[in-house]
Every structure is written in structure tokens, then in C-alpha cells.
Amino acid sequence: MTLRLHDTATRETRDFVPLVPGRAGIYVCGLTVQSEPHVGHVRSAVNFDVLRRWLTATGHEVDFIRNVTDIDDKILKKSAEQGVHWYALAASMKRALDSALASINVLPPTYEPGATxxxxxxxxxxxxxxxxxxxxxxxxxxxxxxxxxxxxxAYGELTRQKVEDMEPAGDADPRGKRDPRDFALWKGWKKEFEPGTASWPSPWGPGRPGWHIECSAMAGKYLGPAFDIHGGGVDLRFPHHENEQAQSRAAGRPFASYWLHNAWITTAGEKMSKSLGNSLLVPSVLERVRGVELRYYMVAAHYRSHVEFSFEALEEAAKAYRRIEDFLDRAAPVVGSWFASMPDAFVAAMDDDLGTPAAVAVIHDAVREGNRLLAEGPSEALGQKFGEVIAMLDVLGLNPADEAWRTTGGDDRLTAVVDALVQGLLADRTAAREAKDWARADAIRDQIKAAGVEVEDTPTGPKWTLGSGSV
Structure with a gap:
């Protein structure tokens, strides 16, 4: 089959035909690093990470560019309120973003340019x-x-609007505009209340870029004047992506062949946002579930479907993922030879506009069949089913054996030290159990538990959990 994608620009689902055979150029609008990321922010990153993984799995070389907006009005305003340099705030929030994305196994982009x-x-x-x-x-x-x-x-063609029906642009004072819908490409330095470090020289005097022009320039630098896919949240369609397309094509650049937009995660029916005060920061959510479970929750929904967030739904998703994990844990010691292969139904689901709900259903079907085969004892069929589950999970970034899940998205060195200490205690406990020194084994387990670590004995060996996150 051929991958078919729903193009927002044409409102049609059509075959993906890259400009260069076997190669895909993707540009995704990243975050404005003004505050810590919440679950709504990272959904976009997960959705486009799945696209990237699927293209790679089907033989494409992928150039994946995801930008960072590290200077804008909001950053300047928040840094002034907090009494810190704007660039220090941006750098701090960028580190928080990196940590959040690592905690849910989002691959680093090929390159991550910053506006500044x-x-x-x-x-x-x-x-x-x-x-x-x-x-x-x-x-x-x-x-x-x-x-x-x-x-x-052609202005308005992406969102199918007429200029007369549009609201005035809200990204600059209208005093110097010919039309209230005109949008800022360059913002002159307001020396009365903006720091000098927030300006750069230009033919029009010191100032800084407008939001929309940043992405057009960075996409052009790293992917060329024409590239395959431009992605981002559905809230960016207008004005951001409309303006990107207009200014790029007006400059003679064909720009994106396909536009893909992921839907929101909502709370109480409203877009999850900092301004609503209902944002759920990623580290807080990861106190309830593991990173792999949060990723499963987001992957299980189609990228164009709005998701009403609730902890009840999140915990149900975590239970569903654990059923997959349980099969792998029990099957791993008994399967013989196996190789990773993807069932036709999974491939068909993914090729149908990244149909992850159907793809996840195929995984659970394979797990049910695998459990039936496991009850019958080791067999070639069991090995085949085991390999299918592994292959499908790999594509979705959900393989529990992935090294990404060995860290929690924090300081990798600290995580490695903690893991080494706990593994040492677990090795002592295993030795005590083998020597039938049950008192010592129990004492070690109690020592580990007192440190806030839970131990689960599985057929593949003990696993430890810190809080609600597995390591």
C-alpha cells in the first residue's frame, strides 16, 4: 500500500508522493519556550514522531526539522514579570521541554533551529x-x-477565507499598517521597555523578527524552497500557517506540499492552555503514570481527533498498555527464534492517514492470540506473534525494551546512578533467594521499599518502579 495523508490545504486524503523519491522533508512548528510544557503541548510532538517513525520504517530517509521560538512578546513579558533575562527564561524552558519530550520517547529532530x-x-x-x-x-x-x-x-487559500472576513492581525500595533490584516515581519525595537539584548540590526533599524517569518526562513534554510510536509497543531492553521504559506510563496518559494494538523487535547471542552489555568504539566502527570503509558494514551487516539483529557481515561490506557507488557514479559523466556514483522492489518491502518486507533487494535489482537499460543507452550507461531508485537510497538515508540524508557527525562547521569544502586540491591536479593536466605531477601526488599521503590518479580527478572514511573 501507499501512505495516504489528510492534507489540510486541500481537505483531501491523498497519496504521499515525496519530492525526492525515498526521502521526506518534514517541518513541524515547535513551541514558544515561555513556560513548562503541558500534555497538550507534547501531543503534537508525539503525533509527528509517529509519522517520522512510520516513514522511516517504510524505507524513507527523513529530514525532520522542529523549530523553537525563543524570542517573542510573551517571553519578554514573562521574563520581565519574573525579573530574569528573557534569554535565561527561554533557555530554562527549553531544557524543561527537552526533558518532557525525552520522558515520552520523542526522538530528537534532525535539527532544532531557534529563531534567534x-x-x-x-x-x-x-x-x-x-x-x-x-x-x-x-x-x-x-x-x-x-x-x-x-x-x-491567494492570501487565505490555506484556510479558505476571504480577507474581508478576517479579524485584524493582533501581532503588532495597527498604527503603521495599510490594512489592519497586514501582519508583522519585523518589529522595531521599543527601547523604552524592551531590553537591548532583544534586538538585532536590520535595514529598518534595530528590532526582532515577527513570529510567522521565523518558520518560513528556517524551513527554507534546512529543507529548501519546496519540501514535503509541514505540521503543527490545528490552532496554528490561522493565522500562523496561513501567513507562513503566503509570505513564502510571495517570495517565490513553493513551500509545503502537504499540511498536517493534529487536534487538541481539551479539558472541560476547552483547549488545554496556560491562560485557562487548566494545563497539566508533564512532570506532574508522570507522577501518576509512566512515560510509556502517557505516550500510549496519546498514540491510541487518531492525531486528528480531539481528546478530552481525564485521569480516569489515562489510567485505563495505562492498564491496556500493561496487558501488552505482561504478554511480552511472560512470552520472552519461552519463545525460541523470532523476527520482527508487521501484520498486513497494521500496515494498512498506518498507511490510512496514520490510523493509530486501528493499529493499536491490531496489537491487542496479536496479544490475545499470543496469550492463547503461550498457554499451549513454546511454538514457532508464538515466536512469530511475539515478533509482530515488538515490531508494531517499535513503530509507535512503545517498545518497553527501548532504552529511552531507562530514563525518566531528568538528569540521565543521576538516573543511571540510581539504577545501578537499585540493580545492585536486586542482585543481592536474588542471590539471597537462591541461597534460600529468605530473611535477608525480605530485608533487602524492605530496604528498597523504604526508599520509595517498588519491586515486581517477573519471568524475565525483577523490575523496579519509582513512584508511578517504571525505570
């Missing part, structure tokens, strides 16, 4: 737009530069 490192490319793109008559410098001396939406007849 690409000001020359941004200025160059703005100059091209000015030269082509699609951008202008405000005549009020502010140093602002705007995209002229009326100069681009």
Missing part, C-alpha cells in the same frame, strides 16, 4: 518580500515591517 540563531536568513527573506512589492516598512518611524496581504491574491 537565524536573524540573517529572516532579514534576507523580508528584503525579498519588500523588493517584490509584498512587504513595506511602516512610515511612522517605528522600524516595523509588514506583509501586505492585499498584494497577494
Amino acid at each position: 540563531g537565524h536573524v540573517p536568513e529572516i532579514v534576507e527573506l523580508i528584503e525579498q518580500l519588500v523588493a517584490r512589492g509584498h512587504a513595506y516598512a511602516a512610515d511612522d518611524g517605528s522600524g516595523d515591517v509588514y506583509f501586505d496581504v492585499r498584494s497577494w491574491p
